[in-house]
Amino acid sequence: MRGVHFEPEEILETVKMVQMENLDIRTITMGISLRDCAHPELARCAQRSYEKVCRHAEKLVRVGDELEREYGIPIINRRISVTPIALVAESSVAEDYVLMAQALDRAADAVGVNFIGGFSALVHKGLTHGDRILIDSLPEALAVTERVCASVNVASTKAGINMTAVGRMGEVILECAHRTSDRDGLGCAKLVVFCNAAEDNPFMAGAFHGIGEPECVINVGVSGPGAVLSAVRRAPQVDLGELAAIIKRTAFKITRMGELIGRRASERLGVPFGIVDLSLAPTPALGDSVAQILEAMGLERVGTHGSTAALAMLNDAVKKGGAMASSHVGGLSGAFIPVSEDIGMIEAAAAGTLTLDKLEAMTCVCSVGLDMVAVPGDTPAATLAAIIADEAAIGMVNRKTTAVRIIPAPGKGVGDFVEFGGLLGRAPVMPVHRQASDAFVRRGGRIPAPIQALNN
Amino acid sequence: MSEKSNRIIVTVLGQDRTGIIAETSRALADAGVNIVDISQTVLGEFFVMIMLADMSHARVGLGELKTQLSAKAGQLGLQINAQHEDVFKFMHRV
Numbered sequence: 001m002r003g004v005h006f007e008p009e010e011i012l013e014t015v016k017m018v019q020m021e022n023l024d025i026r027t028i029t030m031g032i033s034l035r036d037c038a039h040p041e042l043a044r045c046a047q048r049s050y051e052k053v054c055r056h057a058e059k060l061v062r063v064g065d066e067l068e069r070e071y072g073i074p075i076i077n078r079r080i081s082v083t084p085i086a087l088v089a090e091s092s093v094a095e096d097y098v099l100m101a102q103a104l105d106r107a108a109d110a111v112g113v114n115f116i117g118g119f120s121a122l123v124h125k126g127l128t129h130g131d132r133i134l135i136d137s138l139p140e141a142l143a144v145t146e147r148v149c150a151s152v153n154v155a156s157t158k159a160g161i162n163m164t165a166v167g168r169m170g171e172v173i174l175e176c177a178h179r180t181s182d183r184d185g186l187g188c189a190k191l192v193v194f195c196n197a198a199e200d201n202p203f204m205a206g207a208f209h210g211i212g213e214p215e216c217v218i219n220v221g222v223s224g225p226g227a228v229l230s231a232v233r234r235a236p237q238v239d240l241g242e243l244a245a246i247i248k249r250t251a252f253k254i255t256r257m258g259e260l261i262g263r264r265a266s267e268r269l270g271v272p273f274g275i276v277d278l279s280l281a282p283t284p285a286l287g288d289s290v291a292q293i294l295e296a297m298g299l300e301r302v303g304t305h306g307s308t309a310a311l312a313m314l315n316d317a318v319k320k321g322g323a324m325a326s327s328h329v330g331g332l333s334g335a336f337i338p339v340s341e342d343i344g345m346i347e348a349a350a351a352g353t354l355t356l357d358k359l360e361a362m363t364c365v366c367s368v369g370l371d372m373v374a375v376p377g378d379t380p381a382a383t384l385a386a387i388i389a390d391e392a393a394i395g396m397v398n399r400k401t402t403a404v405r406i407i408p409a410p411g412k413g414v415g416d417f418v419e420f421g422g423l424l425g426r427a428p429v430m431p432v433h434r435q436a437s438d439a440f441v442r443r444g445g446r447i448p449a450p451i452q453a454l455n456n
Numbered sequence: 457m458s459e460k461s462n463r464i465i466v467t468v469l470g471q472d473r474t475g476i477i478a479e480t481s482r483a484l485a486d487a488g489v490n491i492v493d494i495s496q497t498v499l500g501e502f503f504v505m506i507m508l509a510d511m512s513h514a515r516v517g518l519g520e521l522k523t524q525l526s527a528k529a530g531q532l533g534l535q536i537n538a539q540h541e542d543v544f545k546f547m548h549r550v
Binding site: 010012018070072 | 535537543544
């Protein structure tokens with residue numbers, strides 16, 4: 001036979017991964033620079049941005065559909081990220097950027113993508129006039145749009161933590177929840193507060209097109225907790241070194257699919273290929289859970305003692321396997337542990353095994369952070385800010401991306417659930433500490449950047 | 457590795473019965489798809505057939521072919537899957 005020969009086992013493994021283990025490409029995300037859309041009149045800026053997004057992303061959905069059909073790998077989402085809007089809009093004299101969010105929402109609708117990210121500001125060291133307007137516009141922007149995702153970077157390893165911005169974000173999150181109280185605070189599910197935000201992250205809600213990025217780029221986010229889960233379940237007796245090797249091999253195969261789809265999408269769209277983000281991104285579907293992988297590793301329920309160690313190993317093995325599989329790895333790249341989007345996390349949080357404190361500890365060793373966590377609706381803004389500060393401190397000191405996407409569920413308390421449906425899922429309201437943090441948050445200013453030597 | 461190959465891998469899974477190869481081959485021939493290689497094996501009670509096929513002269517696209525194959529699969533009570541060869545190349549060969 002001419003060309004490459006495959007063993008039947010290899011063929012069947014691939015078929016099984018796709019058909020039975022939910023192997024999919026989570027997202028093809030097109031990053032588009034809007035830097036040239038700035039204009040003194042915000043309406044003109046919004047119109048230019050709308051037109052540019054529509055022009056570049058016109059074929060994105062069609063090409064995604066074609067690739068999905070031809071390669072037989074489901075591609076769940078086609079998405080768009082844009083330049084942080086604070087940078088684009090601040091040349092204007094406007095005192096409110098909701099118009100920009102609406103233009104992005106219309107553009108996303110016109111080209112058929114379900115989310116567009118980049119209603120964002122980078123304020124880790126301080127706020128410009130435009131940054132302040134963007135942050136003030138967030139509650140309204142997220143309430144009146146459907147597809148727009150927002151993020152604010154409040155800290156970095158090099159700059160420290162902007163505690164004034166952190167304090168403000170606590171208030172903004174609460175306001176977002178109030179403005180969308182009829183939808184369980186959905187606005188908060190579209191808002192991420194970052195430390196060390198990644199400029200090429202293809203995953204929502206935190207995607208934006210960073211300022212070091214080209215005019216237009218294709219980034220791909222792979223998924224595949226189901227395939228890793230099956231591989232771990234098939235190896236109940238092996239020791240952890242061997243288990244890590246099994247996870248690595250599986251992650252390699254999953255990432256290769258991302259590499260393939262990314263290259264082909266880039267060729268067909270005539271847009272450079274940026275990176276593969278090799279994150280394990282769960283969905284609420286049964287068997288597509290990162291928590292269940294940890295449980296298959298030998299924990300009775302995620303959140304119990306040993307969860308941090310198991311997650312650290314899983315995360316590292318995924319990176320090692322994935323890094324070999326792609327020419328350019330970037331974005332967040334690790335295991336995601338969003339509460340509402342992972343059936344195992346939902347169950348563990350509802351049972352009380354997984355607490356917010358343990359979740360925070362787990363975020364020290366994996367990608368992202370406190371993601372899609374619901375807390376009581378009466379949580380004070382200062383407490384939300386303090387939760388953000390803790391998470392930002394973990395990212396800052398460990399030189400990694402951390403994020404907080406938290407929903408103070410309007411009118412709800414511990415024991416209730418928030419329901420978003422779809423990929424955003426549902427989450428039990430988790431208790432927070434009732435002791436106040438407001439005097440600490442109120443101090444404001446910046447927590448200085450940490451020393452980068454004497455590591456202990 | 458750029459986009460050049462027109463080859464696909466067709467997998468057929470299900471209970472063994474008479475005529476699986478004949479029916480699947482006919483569906484491919486009707487679509488103008490040339491079979492390059494074929495192998496079959498029985499895993500437990502399941503029949504597994506794997507075909508490497510060339511679509512260079514196919515009369516339909518891969519999307520349409522998959523629709524036709526699923527219709528055939530429905531009639532035969534089998535699962536028929538067709539994917540571009542590159543999927544397997546990328547996953548199993550570096």
